[in-house]
Amino acid sequence: MMHNRNSLSPKTLAAAALVASLLAACGSSPPATFYTLASPADSAPAVRTASQGPQTFIEVMPVAVPDRLARPQLVVRSDATRLEVLEQDRWSSPFNNELRDALAAGVAARLGAIDVSRGGRPADQASYRINVELRDFDAARGGRVQAAFGWTITRSDDRRSGACRLTVVEPVSGGANADVVAATQKAVTQAAQAIADGVRALQTGQGGQCSS
Structure with missing residues (x-):
């Protein structure tokens, strides 16, 4: 009796079926949703008037955040002891970068200032260097967002400086991840x-x- 060399054993067929099912599962994963901390109100360039005096220049440095947050995925609390890292719900860039950009845009919009963190300040103009640290951050769907900030501001010309701390608590209006993002944006x-x-x-x- 002749044997068909192309026939597959039951074990081989089972392994092939397992691989196919895993590939199908991967292919059916929902697409990731991306969020931003940038506020639409801060995206438009500020309009300055002559009465506001000389142009203000700011330098917002990279923001220090707790290690667990230095990632693109949203991190939310699920109970008193557990955190969830949400693979399908992400910031548009790592959270520390997203936070720096949102703060820079927000401060610039409120002052009618120019952010020169990446260069562009005239040599004869003073700037205000801003170093921010996110000391603590906790977010829960249907609960609240609590964020503790600390920062220093230093003038480049005379080295005068100021320091401050701020703890913000914002309620999360619902149980969706988008609600957590909205509360974080407000903070x-x-x-x-x-x-x-x-x-x-x-x-x-x-x-x-x-x-x-």
């Missing part, structure tokens, strides 16, 4: 406003004063 907006107030304080000679 960042509050921080941008407080930082802008700190820059104004330095501009008027009130270095070291914290408005929060």
Whole structure:
């Protein structure tokens, strides 16, 4: 009796079926959803008037965040002891980069300033260097977002500086991940406003004063 060399054993067929099912499962995964912290209100360039005085330049440095947050995935609390890293729900860039860009845009919009973090400041103009640290962050669907910020602001010409801390609590309106993002955006907006107030304080000679 002749044997067909092309026939497959039951084990080989089972392995092939397993691989096919895994590939099908991968192919059916839902596409990732991407979010941004940028506020539409801060995206338009600020309109300056002559009464506002000289142009303001800011330098918003990279933002330090807890290690668990330095990733593109959203991180939310599921209960008192567990966190979820959401593979299908992501920031448009790693969270620390997203946070820096949102704060820079927010502060610039409130001051009518130009962010020169990546270059462009005239050599004869002072700038305000802003170093921000996100000291703590906790977010829960259907709960709240709590964010603790700390920052220093330093003038480049006379080295006067100010420092401040701010803890923001924003309710999360629903149980969707988009609701967590919206609450986080509101928290960042509050921080941008407080930082802008700190820059104004330095501009008027009130270095070291914290408005929060």
